[in-house]
Amino acid sequence: NAGVTQTPKFRVLKTGQSMTLLCAQDMNHEYMYWYRQDPGMGLRLIHYSVGEGTTAKGEVPDGYNVSRLKKQNFLLGLESAAPSQTSVYFCASSYRGSREQYFGPGTRLTVT
């Protein structure tokens, strides 16, 4: 049981490049979340999903897109990366109604 995994662990992008971050969970959780962590700002919700095929915006959605084609996967895309998107990205998942979220190890992204 791997829990929540994230791919890749580290990435460096140039401004304007695109990439996709993958989050996978093997706990059959309905809900999945993408957060970004920046110094002094805690974690802020980017997008979330309450089920396969559904997504919704969080607190800081601009510049990101997401997809949830399979229940176990939640993809975060950056179409045209900007230096302001340099951050550590965390994925989390939870059962519907559980309220407890399980976090992945994070992806450190640097945009130059």
Next chain:
Amino acid sequence: AQSVTQPDIHITVSEGASLELRCNYSYGATPYLFWYVQSPGQGLQLLLKYFSGDTLVQGIKGFEAEFKRSQSSFNLRKPSVHWSDAAEYFCAEQHGSSNTGKLIFGQGTTLQVKP
């Protein structure tokens, strides 16, 4: 807007000393409150949570937290800190009426432990 405040950005304590990390929440109705810990380079681990009932909750690693509605606070405590407790600590809140499970995090408090 809903917010969580951790007034102390950085705290240094000596090993063996007691610890209290402060957290204030803004949601007026029944909040669901959490404390997470993040060791360097790691993800977040849940220390404890409060949903209802006894206002003093016990967590893992010897931590406890007390919910005080009158002060809108949920402070984290440990009677004797160990060097391995050095980490960043996050308080988080969830609406009691939320059906999406969204968490609102505080800014985090970095704990340094002196030998």
